[in-house]
Amino acid sequence: MEYPYPMTTPTTYRAAAFDLDGTLLRSDKSISDLTLHTIQQLQERGMMIIIATGRSRESLEPFRSRLDIHTPIICYSGACVMDADTDEELVHLTMPEPVCRDIVKLSREFNLPLHAYSNHKLYYEPNSVQARSYEALARSSSVMIDFDSITSLTFTKAMYIGDVPTIERVRACLEQSYPGALSKVYTYLDYFEIMHARADKRYALEFVLSRFGISQDQTLAFGDGENDLGMLAWAGHGVTMANAPQEVLRQARFIAPHNDEDGVARYLRKLLDL
Known part of the structure; x- marks a missing residue:
């Protein structure tokens, strides 16, 4: 070539x-x-x-x-x-708390594994076992947590890991709720990142x-x-x-x-x- x-x-x-x-x-x-x-x-x-x-x-x-x-x-x-x-x-651009709460809510509704960075720490919920494989790939230490337990929830970056059709349904929900307010990109075939629009x-x-x-x-x-x-x-x-x-x-x-x-x-x- x-x-x-x-x-x-x-x-x-x-x-x-x-x-x-x-x-x-x-x-x-x-x-x-x-x-x-x-x-x-x-x-x-x-x-x-x-x-x-x-x-x-x-x-x-x-x-x-x-x-x-x-x-x-x-x-x-x-x-x-x-x-x-x-x-x-x-x-350092972070997403507003209402957006972050909705990202967590959609993860649970669609059974879509989620992990997210907040204050430079990687967090995931107990049902997001795929986050452990990402931890090894990214060489980042992670913390298992219930996101509802965090008083002030702001994400620098959130990532869904799963099948593309399900991710696309979640993307549509986010675009409807927050048109133009988020940056949304695939970094691997089944890794979908969400961040501040800028x-x-x-x-x-x-x-x-x-x-x-x-x-x-x-x-x-x-x-x-x-x-x-x-x-x-x-x-x-x-x-x-x-x-x-x-x-x-x-x-x-x-x-x-x-x-x-x-x-x-x-x-x-x-x-x-x-």
Whole structure:
């Protein structure tokens, strides 16, 4: 397969934003030596490297540490931006309590497993056993709880895990009750995330770069999921991974090889002559 590259390249890219799962990480959740070396070369050139992931702060930390990144981190798909060294919250968008209560109610009505992040902790109810498998995948510690026992219930991110037809019925209920008020995306085939309407990697990335005087045209971005679409469209050079779902690939401007084939590293090395 041929991967399209631009005919011309701006003289200076000052920042590059990377999704983790399905993009910078291989399917076994490792970072290849070539990818690590390539990121280090970009940093040596003075380029700002930004992690932009749906993961929580706790879950992304092993990768941030391995990559030796100290710039602001975009987590929860853009709902939160944090200082990498101090964990200061620069942005933190949460959903109002009535919305969160309804999300819990719908989980129970449709028997749809739910887990949710609140104040950077992962919670799930006893009937949501699938959340335990997500805990291992996301490398996040979790707490089993009755959501009704929480006095002030605000979620940074809620996620339903289940069959798509049931999830789509719940999505319709939420859209009817809160039109335009929520961000709703699939991150895996059966993982459906719900966040504040402004929780988008695109807005978070723009916020981070504005603090450093870096423009849209000076920015590279790589991703593979529905929650990457805004960021990929906004960046001066947005690159979609070959392993992305077809609905994401259909909107691609540029395509990098598969994440299990050092796709990010290979694309960057050709684009920037590393």
